[in-house]
Amino acid sequence: MEIGFIVAGLAVGFIVGMTGVGGGSLMTPILLFFGINPATAVGTDLLYASITKAGGVLVHHKHRNIDWRITRWLALGSVPAALATVWALHVMRAETEAINAVIKHALGVALMLTSVAIIFKQRLLQFAQRHVGVSASLHGGLQRRWATIGNGALLGVIVTLSSxxxxxxxxxxxxxxxxxxPTARLVGTEIAHAVPLTLVAGLGHAGLGNLDWGLLSNLLVGSLPGIYFGSQLTGRLPDHILRPVLAGMLVLVGSKLVF
Incomplete structure (x- = not known):
């Protein structure tokens, strides 16, 4: 089984390196397929994500592709929300079946939302570009700041429950x-925010016993070289083929978990 987990890490790392699609949307369903308990799958994947994305933060920071002000606003919402969600899971700890049901449904919904984001990404970006005022500032005013904090809080709950x-x-x-x-700065900012969020949520799950350290090690052994080799093929496969295939896979897995 250890070989299976290493191969899974290699495959997910390769796809992430090639397409940029988040590893959680692929790794957690694979762990469920291997029969890993839903809570353990989510907790292990969260810490796995924080480790693999930490290297990305160093690269993006070096190229000045991180807006630390926006990162702080997101973290102001997401980190407390993650802690509150972990506390809620702690309260429900005696109800193991209930926790697994909540996590499986949250995972399914998150997978379907991710598939929508993948399919309609370009349309959403074009919509945002058309509707921003020519005089709008980069960071906006107080209303946009609170909207960013609120968005972080929502992400904190979703990510903690589903990874x-x-x-x-x-x-x-x-x-x-x-x-x-700018797109590069946007991606770098989101990666910088994902590291503390997944770290806090992952350690919270670890405190609840929802973490398999051996499994985490095997995934990392496979994923690190997978990300490297996958990144060498970035742009080689047509985006209009990859995007629907990945989205369709996520919808199938997500709908199975929810329904």
Whole structure:
């Protein structure tokens, strides 16, 4: 089984490196397929995400592709929301079946939302670009700041329950809030925000016993070289083929979990 997890990490890392699609939307369903308990799958994947994305933060920071002001606003909402969600799971701890049911449904909904974000990404970006005023500032006023904090709080709940959403959903939401932000800076900002969010949520799950350290090690052994080799093929496969295939897969898995 260890070989199976290493291969799974290699495959997910390769796809993430090639397409940029968030690893959580692929890794967590794979862990469920292997028979891993839903809570353990989510907790392990959260810490896995925080480790794999930490390297991305260093690269993006070096190239000045992170807006730390927006990152702080997102974290102001997401980190407390993640802690509150972990506390709620702690309260429900005696109800193991109930926790697994909540996590499975949250996972299914997050997968379907991610598929929508993948399919309609370009249309959403074009919509945001058309409707931003020519005089709008990059960061906007107090209303946009609170909207960003609220968006972070929503992501905090979704990501803590499902380990999914910090990538595709978070990036789309950020672009709708800050359409003047360059794409590279937007992606770097979301990755920088995802690291503390997934770290806090992952450690929270670890405190609840929802973490398999051996499983985490096997996933990392496979995913790190997978990300490297996948990144070498970025842009080689047509986006109009990859996007529907990935979205369709996520819808099938998500609908099965929900229904």
């Amino acid at each position: 999914i959403g910090a990538g595709a959903i978070g990036t789309i939401a950020l672009f709708l809030l800050f359409p003047l932000l």
